[in-house]
Amino acid sequence: MKPIYEIRSGALAGFNILVPQLGGSPSGILAKMGLPADCTRRPNVLIPIATLTDLLNICSQKFACDDFGLRLADKQGLRMLGVLGKLILESKNLKIALMATHRYMVLHNQADHWKIQGSDGFWLAERVNHFPCSVAAEQYNELAMGAAYRLLRDMVGEEIVPRSVSFRHKQVSSQKTYRDFFGVEALFDQRRDCLIFEGTLMDHSLVKPGQGLIKYFDEFTRCLLGEHGGNIGRQVQVLILQTLGAQQHSLVQISRLLGMPARTLQRRLSEAGTSFKQLLQDARMETACWHLRASSIDIGLLSASLGYTDISAFSKAFRVMHGSSPLQWRKRQEARD
Structure with missing residues (x-):
């Protein structure tokens, strides 16, 4: 297939x-x-x-x-x-x-x-x-x-x-x-x-955004977070997925998008039984598998886009979670298809 x-x-x-x-x-x-x-x-x-x-x-x-x-x-x-x-x-x-x-x-x-x-x-x-x-x-x-x-x-x-x-x-x-x-x-x-x-x-410097564009982004974020109600873990994961590739996904940046101090976010995630580090890793692996399953994207480009310092760091993290390297995992998926 x-x-x-x-x-x-x-x-x-x-x-x-x-x-x-x-x-x-x-x-x-x-x-x-x-x-x-x-x-x-x-x-x-x-x-x-x-x-x-x-x-x-x-x-x-x-x-x-x-x-x-x-x-x-x-x-x-x-x-x-x-x-x-x-x-x-x-x-x-x-x-x-x-x-x-x-x-x-x-x-x-x-x-x-x-x-x-x-x-x-x-x-x-x-x-x-x-x-x-x-x-x-x-x-x-x-x-x-x-x-x-x-x-x-x-x-x-x-x-x-x-x-x-x-x-x-x-x-x-x-x-x-x-x-x-x-x-x-x-x-x-x-x-x-x-x-x-x-x-x-x-x-070239970037132009200052108009009020209409700022309002759009604020409303977009509210609607996106509103889909997940009080599930703070899911809200954070969605924001990570939205900002992951651009490497704008730090704890400080995500807490800012949520409108709360970073320490408050850490505490709420802990109370929910998770952590920012775990949610970031989950988002990275979810996105990596999505691409490796179908896309012909170069492993190096995927690694850099996910925010890893090099391919070896990406491969190590992937192997810990999936038991094989990204390339081996991709080949298995191709064999199944």
């Missing part, structure tokens, strides 16, 4: 805003796809990439909207990062913010990750695909590329424009659509999906 590649439902941020604007019912469409009606408000629901791809294609056809992926991307930006978005805005510059965002995205999507590198006065963000999609994936590809660009604009300002934008797939909308979105004409049938920017952009 082939592995099922999944993505967390944060990828659907803005869906419940865009679809009504196009005359549709978000809950109705999601139900037809077998997805929870409230998954747009629950960022950790796991969605098969194939289902997300089908959903985008269906919406594109239903609303005669060949740029549905880009329209959805325009509703996302920092909002798609959920709880982490608020912490990201405190980064010193774009380079630091992107490093945190990159690790977050690695851990929340089994189908692809971003490769960021700089040289000769510019830097390139390349989307590396892992998912062997059997259906047309143009809308998904454009959602991924558009969301990455929208995220950058939220971080450093609406005026930034890439030097170039290239897609591996064929053009599906008018060139004006891409020019209006990215600020430059897009290239198609290229060997990679990538955005190229001036190198000096990495040192």
Whole structure:
């Protein structure tokens, strides 16, 4: 049996805003796809990439909207990062913010990750695909590329424009659509999906967030925690999962998101029969297994994204819990499939 590649439902941020604007019912469409009606408000629901791809294609056809992926991307930006978005805005510059965002995205999507590198006065963000999609994936590809660009604009300002934008797939909308979105004409049938920017952009300070964005993050966090009532252990674990990849998951940061002193959080977790260290380890192992079960992600990249100092530290922790190395565990899963 082939592995099922999944993505967390944060990828659907803005869906419940865009679809009504196009005359549709978000809950109705999601139900037809077998997805929870409230998954747009629950960022950790796991969605098969194939289902997300089908959903985008269906919406594109239903609303005669060949740029549905880009329209959805325009509703996302920092909002798609959920709880982490608020912490990201405190980064010193774009380079630091992107490093945190990159690790977050690695851990929340089994189908692809971003490769960021700089040289000769510019830097390139390349989307590396892992998912062997059997259906047309143009809308998904454009959602991924558009969301990455929208995220950058939220971080450093609406005026930034890439030097170039290239897609591996064929053009599906008018060139004006891409020019209006990215600020430059897009290239198609290229060997990679990538955005190229001036190198000096990495040192750019982040813009001050508006009150609307701050209110969104606060409300998002309240709703997320509200799902778990008074279960402090589960609340902490959810916040760790939201911030793990970006390494914004320390006891101090999590207690701050909960609105309580770190010592109070430690005491409450102890009373609940657990600890922050145990919950962090559980979140790391849960995420590691999720990726190793289906994703083709490099072990080194997974280790770094989980916050381990090196592969050996990750392998040691994994072996203690599962009795084998990450590579051996992955091979066993492949053999079972």
